[in-house]
Amino acid sequence: MELQHVSYQYPGQENGVTDLSGTFPAGKITTIIGPNGAGKSTLLKILSRQATPQSGTVTLAERPLTAYTNKLLAQRIAVVSQRHELYDDMTVAAVVKMGRLPYHGLLATVPDEEVTDFLAQTGLTSLADAHLDDLSGGQQQRVWLAMALAQEPQVLLLDEPTTYLDVHYQQALMTQLRQLAAAGMTVIQVLHDINQAFTVSDWLWLLQDGRLVAAGTPSDLRQAPLLAKTFQTPIEIVDVPRLGPYIVQVPEAT
Amino acid sequence: MTKHAGWWYGGVLTLLVVTIAVALMAGTTWLGPGRLWTIASQPASRDFVTVFNLRLPRIVSSLICGGSLAVAGALFQAVFRNPIADPSILGISSAADFFKLGGALLLPWLPGRNWVLAMIGGLVALTILTSGKALRDPYRLIIVGVALDATFVGLARLVSSGQASQVMQSTFNAVTWSDTVALLVLGLLGLVVALLLAPWANDLKLADAALQTIGVPVRVIRWILLLLGMYLAVSVTAIVGTIPFVGIVIPNLARRFVGHDYQTLIPFSMLAGAWLMLAADTLGRTVIVPSEISAATMMAVIGGPFVIILLQRGRGFHGITTR
Numbered sequence: 022m023e024l025q026h027v028s029y030q031y032p033g034q035e036n037g038v039t040d041l042s043g044t045f046p047a048g049k050i051t052t053i054i055g056p057n058g059a060g061k062s063t064l065l066k067i068l069s070r071q072a073t074p075q076s077g078t079v080t081l082a083e084r085p086l087t088a089y090t091n092k093l094l095a096q097r098i099a100v101v102s103q104r105h106e107l108y109d110d111m112t113v114a115a116v117v118k119m120g121r122l123p124y125h126g127l128l129a130t131v132p133d134e135e136v137t138d139f140l141a142q143t144g145l146t147s148l149a150d151a152h153l154d155d156l157s158g159g160q161q162q163r164v165w166l167a168m169a170l171a172q173e174p175q176v177l178l179l180d181e182p183t184t185y186l187d188v189h190y191q192q193a194l195m196t197q198l199r200q201l202a203a204a205g206m207t208v209i210q211v212l213h214d215i216n217q218a219f220t221v222s223d224w225l226w227l228l229q230d231g232r233l234v235a236a237g238t239p240s241d242l243r244q245a246p247l248l249a250k251t252f253q254t255p256i257e258i259v260d261v262p263r264l265g266p267y268i269v270q271v272p273e274a275t
Numbered sequence: 276m277t278k279h280a281g282w283w284y285g286g287v288l289t290l291l292v293v294t295i296a297v298a299l300m301a302g303t304t305w306l307g308p309g310r311l312w313t314i315a316s317q318p319a320s321r322d323f324v325t326v327f328n329l330r331l332p333r334i335v336s337s338l339i340c341g342g343s344l345a346v347a348g349a350l351f352q353a354v355f356r357n358p359i360a361d362p363s364i365l366g367i368s369s370a371a372d373f374f375k376l377g378g379a380l381l382l383p384w385l386p387g388r389n390w391v392l393a394m395i396g397g398l399v400a401l402t403i404l405t406s407g408k409a410l411r412d413p414y415r416l417i418i419v420g421v422a423l424d425a426t427f428v429g430l431a432r433l434v435s436s437g438q439a440s441q442v443m444q445s446t447f448n449a450v451t452w453s454d455t456v457a458l459l460v461l462g463l464l465g466l467v468v469a470l471l472l473a474p475w476a477n478d479l480k481l482a483d484a485a486l487q488t489i490g491v492p493v494r495v496i497r498w499i500l501l502l503l504g505m506y507l508a509v510s511v512t513a514i515v516g517t518i519p520f521v522g523i524v525i526p527n528l529a530r531r532f533v534g535h536d537y538q539t540l541i542p543f544s545m546l547a548g549a550w551l552m553l554a555a556d557t558l559g560r561t562v563i564v565p566s567e568i569s570a571a572t573m574m575a576v577i578g579g580p581f582v583i584i585l586l587q588r589g590r591g592f593h594g595i596t597t598r
Contacts, residue, residue: 069488071484071487071488090490091487091490091492092490093490094490095488095489095490096490098488099488099489100485100488102484102485105481105482105485106481106482106485107480107481107482108356108479108480108481108482109353109356109480109535110480110535111477111480111535115477115536116481119478119481119489120489122478122489122490122491123489123490127474127475127491127492127496128471128472128474128475129474130474168489172489
């Protein structure tokens with residue numbers, strides 16, 4: 022995916038993004054980081070076409086996003102939101118089948134065997150007939166991931182996917198994203214945990230006030246002054262045995 | 276469909292058959308099965324007229340109305356994502372009633388007047404309901420709906436110069452074969468479409484943003500289901516009048532019995548609604564023979580307490596989240 026001079030302002034609000042240009046390399050994990058209000062979620066919305074930029078172009082496979090039909094776009098780009106809302110009870114299999122809709126007519130009944138792989142991939146096979154209400158937050162997150170994977174997208178967008186997960190599930194999710202990227206999927210996510218971002222990503226986008234401050238590999242961006250300036254807090258990078266470099270926030274110097 | 280749901284389907288079908296049989300036999304004069312059989316070949320007899328021109332159209336009308344109202348309720352609940360949304364509580368039916376009344380006064384020459392004006396009334400109410408903030412807040416939706424309902428009931432009383440409430444006049448008493456045929460055609464058409472579109476009601480369980488990302492045209496399917504629900508409810512209002520609560524009681528019980536999948540829920544609601552309406556009407560016309568209680572009154576007495584219990588027991592209100 023590529024952005025060229027993309028700007029988006031919410032009507033009547035200051036937050037937005039300004040003149041973003043850059044690429045999201047295919048088959049890699051790119052993480053968007055930056056302080057609150059930097060425009061991370063807005064950027065994700067632009068990438069999923071939930072927000073249409075006032076200027077600039079977003080292209081997927083060298084074709085502008087606006088040229089895709091809704092259905093075709095749903096076959097290319099899938100989104101896992103921070104928290105999905107479900108207004109009525111559904112079974113796990115029924116939710117995952119929704120992810121197959123881009124490949125069917127609107128009134129089609131999706132056959133069970135179309136989702137068996139995606140249930141297996143996310144460890145949900147035994148829960149296929151369970152009701153979503155009865156699942157833990159971590160299990161529910163896996164259901165939404167399974168639905169996104171059922172779209173067989175080229176690009177997977179995740180908005181703070183680890184927020185409601187405990188450490189164990191966070192780790193499991195990141196391992197899974199790694200595998201998906203290795204299989205050729207372009208993974209783009211927003212993360213708050215900066216160390217997680219640096220550990221798991223192949224490529225980073227650092228945003229501040231709606232502008233792209235820097236883009237590069239984690240080793241390119243692992244600079245205390247740059248991060249301190251962007252997050253407006255004193256930052257040091259320490260070496261943790263058996264872990265490597267770790268970004269820590271330190272008390273203001275007096 | 277689960278085995279459990281299968282039993283409930285069997286149960287409601289059995290109830291339907293039994294209740295239809297009882298409804299044919301019961302009335303001012305009781306006609307046993309043997310008598311029914313003999314009068315079938317005596318078209319000139321008085322009992323034949325009673326059964327085929329009075330009881331049978333009444334039975335068919337109640338079945339279609341009950342099924343239509345229950346399905347309309349289920350569709351409204353899916354669209355508004357609110358377990359007590361229903362065309363009667365949201366003022367759609369009373370708007371239809373008011374326009375029907377106005378039409379009778381102003382446009383007496385219009386063919387198919389009642390139905391056409393009732394549909395216009397339904398559309399007006401629906402437009403008011405969906406144009407403001409009510410869609411975003413389940414409490415606001417119900418309150419706006421109740422206010423709409425009160426407004427149109429009041430307007431109808433004003434026009435009919437202070438007569439008794441419209442609701443209490445809705446009855447299957449004196450329903451003719453021509454009314455019945457109209458109901459049958461309008462109702463069956465809507466019900467068949469509802470059965471076909473049931474998967475869309477399931478889609479709306481997901482949030483709009485999520486539906487957009489899987490390429491589902493949310494606004495289109497929402498409006499089609501909404502108009503379909505309105506059409507079903509308003510067709511009943513046009514011919515019989517407003518009958519409250521069927522659309523709330525039946526789909527909510529149905530969720531308990533057969534689950535939350537609209538592809539199972541809508542057909543079940545149709546059958547159970549048909550049964551409830553017929554049972555309420557048959558009871559209403561046999562309890563205090565030769566007088567009778569209207570179907571709307573019966574439903575108000577049954578449905579009101581049900582809604583109170585439903586809400587007081589703290590079931591999910593924002594979204595239909597509890598089982």
